[in-house]
Amino acid sequence: MKKLLLIVFVALLGCRNINAQMLAVNTDALMDVMMTPSIGFELVTGERTSLGVNVLGNYKPWGKDMKMVAVQPEYRYYFSGRPMYRQFVGIGGVGASYDITWKGKVYNGSALGLGITFGYVFPITHRLNIDCHAGFGAIYYKHKEYFEKDNYDLDYSVGGVQRTNAEGYTLLPTRIGVSVTYILK
Template sequence: MKKLLLTFLMLSAVFSARAQKLAVNTDVLMDACMVPSVGLEMTVGNWSTLGLNVLGCNKPYGKNIKLLAAQPEYRYYFSGRPMHSLFVGVGGVGAIYNASIKGKVYKGIAYGGGITFGYVMNVTKRLFIDFHAGVAAVGYNRKEYFAGDNYGDYVVGGLNKPNASGYYLMPQRIGISVAYILK
């Protein structure tokens, strides 16, 4: 995850001289689910933007869930004007999580990539609403065990080993974002 953030910061430094717009956003649907999110999106050409959303939670609605995730995304706008009208995006996701659901513990990492479609509606010159939805293939490596099993101390060769891995085809970045153009 740290490498992902570092890569985004380096890319933003490279493109900042050319960037025409820089916007900050939050996903209203994720915020309503008690998973606060914040994002940054900047133009990297006449038709495209590069963005990064970070989200996380700790015990939303009193449930024993912890999550920290980053979602970089490249968007291509069909209108010829970034942050306006229809777009398609290609993005990734990286997450670490720890959840207890119905007596079973899931602790691990998730990673993957997918495609997003959406529409950006301008409210004012600097304020806009972004409707988006997508699908992604997300892989995972995690420890799964029942809460009373004491599996959390499972070590092989000095390393904690996951006992479950695989992938899911799942929804990605379904939401409504409110964004404000800073520059």
């Protein structure tokens, strides 16, 4: 997760003419409805490109035993010749930490992934956009997986240190949503 944040920070520092670029703030309305608040920033880096980062998380949505926090950086290319307008394709990453209890099983760990996103931006006003996007990618996960009634501390520890017992790769949606974007400058 720290490496992902460092990459985003270095990319933002490498943007040329940052004073004259558009900066926007957004929230993913679909995630907000699912009780996973999100906030994101998008910075125009060229005539057809932008760089963005979204942060989202939840704590016991709808009373379910779930905690999650994630960071999603993304580089977008707009086909219309104007950033933050019409169709785009993006390459993005995701880094997440989670603790989820689902159908009697506990999943506690982290995930890193890389994926591709497709979307369309609808301009509503001069400063307000609606951004519809969907993406998928490869996700690497490493977590502790056990049944709720198990004594994980004793069963999966070596020398008093807890070990993960599940790891692997899977193809999953990395971004699906409808964002409301406000252009700051």
